[in-house]
Amino acid sequence: MEVIKSTGKRWWIIVFFVVVAICVLIAISVVNSMNYHQNNIDFYNFWLAGHLVAEGQSPYNAAQWVAGYPPYVLNITLNPAFLYPLPLALLFAPLGWLSFKAAYIIWVTLIQLMIVISLGILLFFKSNPRTKLFFIPLLAGIILFRPTILTLTQGQLSAFFLCTLAFLVLLWDRGKWFWGGLLLGLLMLKPNLGFLIIALLAVWLLLHQHWNALAGIAASCSFLLIAGIAYRPNWIVEYWHIGSNKLTQTFGGSPTVWGLGWLICHRNSTCMLSFGGLAALLIMSCFLWLVIRHKGLPPATISALAVTVTLLVTPYTWTYDQLLLILPIIMLTLAIDQLGFKLLFIVAIFPAIDVLVVALLFFNVLLQLEILNVFVPFVILGLGAWFFPRIVN
Numbered sequence: 001m002e003v004i005k006s007t008g009k010r011w012w013i014i015v016f017f018v019v020v021a022i023c024v025l026i027a028i029s030v031v032n033s034m035n036y037h038q039n040n041i042d043f044y045n046f047w048l049a050g051h052l053v054a055e056g057q058s059p060y061n062a063a064q065w066v067a068g069y070p071p072y073v074l075n076i077t078l079n080p081a082f083l084y085p086l087p088l089a090l091l092f093a094p095l096g097w098l099s100f101k102a103a104y105i106i107w108v109t110l111i112q113l114m115i116v117i118s119l120g121i122l123l124f125f126k127s128n129p130r131t132k133l134f135f136i137p138l139l140a141g142i143i144l145f146r147p148t149i150l151t152l153t154q155g156q157l158s159a160f161f162l163c164t165l166a167f168l169v170l171l172w173d174r175g176k177w178f179w180g181g182l183l184l185g186l187l188m189l190k191p192n193l194g195f196l197i198i199a200l201l202a203v204w205l206l207l208h209q210h211w212n213a214l215a216g217i218a219a220s221c222s223f224l225l226i227a228g229i230a231y232r233p234n235w236i237v238e239y240w241h242i243g244s245n246k247l248t249q250t251f252g253g254s255p256t257v258w259g260l261g262w263l264i265c266h267r268n269s270t271c272m273l274s275f276g277g278l279a280a281l282l283i284m285s286c287f288l289w290l291v292i293r294h295k296g297l298p299p300a301t302i303s304a305l306a307v308t309v310t311l312l313v314t315p316y317t318w319t320y321d322q323l324l325l326i327l328p329i330i331m332l333t334l335a336i337d338q339l340g341f342k343l344l345f346i347v348a349i350f351p352a353i354d355v356l357v358v359a360l361l362f363f364n365v366l367l368q369l370e371i372l373n374v375f376v377p378f379v380i381l382g383l384g385a386w387f388f389p390r391i392v393n
Helices: 002-033 043-054 062-067 086-091 100-124 129-144 146-154 158-173 175-187 190-205 212-230 235-250 255-264 269-293 298-314 321-340 343-347 349-367 372-391
Strands: none
Touching: 002 100, 043 062, 043 086, 043 100, 062 269, 062 372, 086 175, 086 212, 086 372, 100 129, 100 146, 100 158, 100 321, 129 146, 129 190, 129 321, 129 343, 129 349, 146 321, 146 349, 158 175, 158 298, 158 321, 175 190, 175 212, 190 212, 190 269, 212 235, 255 269, 255 372, 269 298, 298 321, 298 372, 321 343, 321 349, 343 349, 349 372
């Protein structure tokens, strides 16, 4: 028996290293294909912030920010400064010691590993043997999912937050509320998403009196705040000034209800604010009704709904952020399986969403915008609102 267990562990180690090797090769291919000497890559911002912090400088100082870019990218339109909270720059400091290309390859490798790990956690944390049947179809759906491609090529943060949410779901399912809350607080590294997800989940935690989880959130957010202050005491003021300017410039152009209002209202700001505000209020009210009406919904399902609602109502988000929809799509797949639907219908869910994304891309290209991608979380939220309550009834 011990020999069998030992052999099983060896196989898992071999599989792990094979997966890592594949991810490294894919990362090298992605980085080389991007022609990063000429293209504007989002990862520049994360690498440069980490590089400046590693050098003891400020990512919010415009002069230091521009001067920090390698000479071969100075012809690219740069952000005026770092657009994220300072603790995120501290997190990227180790990569900031490396050359941009080496850091880019490592980060794209980590993105792939975080996505695969998230898929594994979300599928297998319930120990249901049947869920193994969904691994390959869901992995194929993830590979073809446009936000996955954008996250890889741009080196964005979405995979990190997806992995954080996957571990949160695992911890809360096992009753480790404080540690799950500690992870949830890390979403404040990207406040335009993190604040709303935390707020929505905090309502559910309050309803169920999970005080330890709320304490974990407070501890995590406090740590991030103190870490930033220890490096640069006035970082919050600097970040708020830069972030508010960026939001003013881009508000209404993202794939959310605000962007949809901007499109429907033909760029009329009053109409856009009215439409977006009413739509956001209605969607969040529906979320609150679901969590109050169906108190038996598990943490994974509530987290899936919170993510989907956030991607619809947050003022600032882009298509690569929709990588987080992998969480609700997997939860939908498991819920529909639990309800006894046929296997072919279940495995077709993600490919159908991929087809929807491609169809929307066609119209986005015609309109020269990304706003129509808002219909992806709309569809997923509608499916979730229909199927999730049935698994507890």
